[in-house]
Amino acid sequence: MTKIAQTNAHVIDAVAHRWSPRAFTDKSVKAVDLKSILEAARWAASAYNEQPWRYIVATRDNEAEFNKLLGVLVEANQAWAKGAQVLMLSLAKKTYTYNGSNNRHAWHDVGMADAQLSLQASALGIATHWMAGFDGEKARDVYNIPDEFEPVAALAIGYEGDPETLPEGYRKAEVAPRERKTHDQLFFTGSFGQPTKL
């Protein structure tokens, strides 16, 4: 099953095909592809080129590490993410290295890296599902995350699987169409809320 975005304008395949499944096959993600996926994050833009992003990576072939990261997720996410091939956690450095001041764009810039990572995966036919649901303090403890870094988002990676393999409560969302706010609700000119004319 693919859920290609019903777009109003042409977008690159990596965008049109990217969505966040919960069902994954047991096909492993090759190291060469995982390297590409990480490399795309590395080349994201950031304020003052701070590159505030860091990633904890756990692959299924290292069962102890995979289970360690799985255990950081909330139970509702563990229920399906246990079927992924790779789990990750993105982290943000809270301060600018060049002067120690607060970096208010840290999470934004980690978001830019996370999106580049997902689009690179999408281009390789590999699915990514970002999660807000995890225990940040447990992650800090388990991975010795220093105070100046914050856990931002967890990630499941793998090849799209059969929705029927999911716990029953997740099957409906898996096959539902992808929905977004309309162009007019998002893009404004002149004043907030005033749709841009294009």
Next chain:
Amino acid sequence: MTKIAQTNAHVIDAVAHRWSPRAFTDKSVKAVDLKSILEAARWAASAYNEQPWRYIVATRDNEAEFNKLLGVLVEANQAWAKGAQVLMLSLAKKTYTYNGSNNRHAWHDVGMADAQLSLQASALGIATHWMAGFDGEKARDVYNIPDEFEPVAALAIGYEGDPETLPEGYRKAEVAPRERKTHDQLFFTGSFGQPTKL
């Protein structure tokens, strides 16, 4: 001039070719391309599918609106961004619409939309330069931005131009190679700071 990323692993062209120039040509960005660029942002992932992103858009063909957005930037950015063809400002909704609670991933998810926007532009040969340097309170005032939204990042869009057209202080950065932290500084397994083996 193009500054293709010196990558350690293969990445899609949209990632390899994306960088943030300050010099732009006077070639305008077609409406059809600008629609694609916005559409790519629209299809980003977000926590609970909140889609916290909104955008103020100003194109050069509407001089008053272009100058209004230009006036929100700090002077150091106005000096070069005045040569762009399109200016934008991304905004984040601070709360989840479904229950009114704080959305701690709002800026992260706006970052994901901003990155999709930039990669779509890159795929079309169009350059984007995100800026942290702007006056958020002025933006709030000028665009009547409601309290529940925050200005996040400003953006200049256009076709890469000749570095010699820039004010002198910006020319060196324009032709410098793109630099990033190493793979081992960013991707960890087992514990923070312990490079992942791939």
